[in-house]
Ligand code: SF4
């Protein structure tokens with residue numbers, strides 16, 4: 074696959090904004106792969122954590138936005154815990170979710186959550202789920 | 209140890225679907241000799257610590273809890289791993305970041321400085337009471353029970369904010385179970401995620417993650433899984449039938465809160481431990497081991 078890298082992409086303002094919101098510096102990542110290795114959900118992610126970092130370094134935030142990755146992150150912090158560079162992919166993914174949710178869009182609509190789940194589930198699952206998925 | 213009264217934050221879930229977690233802990237405390245004094249005012253902690261530093265509004269709910277705790281003492285204990293994680297991390301932000309402290313205090317109209325010491329119930333047992341003393345109070349040892357101590361994520365990470373124990377090889381939970389007479393097993397997924405809030409919209413991932421936790425525990429010989437979080441408890445118990453269906457070599461095991469195991473060992477009436485509120489059944493195991 075041919076990848077075209079342009080200065081404008083690498084200096085993407087949108088990536089800079091994401092860095093500001095998440096408190097992370099995407100250039101710190103040296104692509105060791107520990108985050109994807111430790112991530113329990115990387116098997117189901119269209120773009121696993123290590124690749125997310127590479128895409129962002131190259132200014133390709135669009136593909137990361139389209140991927141299911143941010144919605145599958147469980148916030149377990151294994152990526153951060155095992156990153157030799159102290160990068161939190163979890164914070165980056167939360168920043169991306171925040172971007173969507175703050176515009177008022179939702180991943181999951183409240184009316185779509187099954188009633189038996191609402192009745193039985195721990196409150197913390199519902200509160201946390203709403204905060205992660207509902208705009 | 210003189211009579212200890214520790215301010216206690218139950219959180220939403222322990223007031224409702226995880227009531228047995230709350231009641232067994234209070235009862236165990238009174239047997240051991242301390243009292244958990246529920247805060248006179250509290251609200252939901254928000255159930256997730258905001259992972260971006262940009263999200264200050266997400267810190268206001270836990271900050272309110274902390275500031276009301278401050279009015280009742282200098283220590284606060286809690287049982288749910290998520291509440292513990294959120295309160296402890298928020299407390300650190302308020303203590304160390306003056307700018308955010310001012311914003312948060314302005315919002316909640318309080319003057320909180322981050323001086324409350326947040327202790328998980330496990331830490332109270334280890335550091336304030338001492339596992340030796342717990343051991344001395346055991347009346348019904350969990351002898352011969354191979355137990356998997358499932359930590360999950362929130363009790364441990366991130367290490368520099370939580371620090372209850374080593375992030376990759378903690379032992380606090382095993383040490384407690386050993387004091388209760390059980391035999392902790394070492395299993396691969398003891399600090400991996402159960403699927404957490406994906407319970408809301410992704411059963412596949414939750415079954416997969418919880419399944420890996422339970423199969424790695426059972427493969428290591430566990431006859432019982434012990435938890436510290438109502439969401440872990442829920443995800444494991446809910447996934448177990450599906451795991452057993454898809455993996456015929458898997459033997460389902462009971463899943464209980466650690467305070468239920470504690471109460472059992474301290475000799476509490478089995479009927480008062482709320483096992484009937486769990487969806488897995490511990491009674492056959494207790495009968496098999498001659499404990500009930
Ligand atoms: S663990 Fe850290 S340095 Fe390694 S690939 Fe992931 S983000 Fe990059």
Ligand code: SF4
Nearest residue numbers: 112146147149150152
């Ligand atoms: S926090 Fe998210 S990205 Fe990081 S390891 Fe856990 S699930 Fe994967």
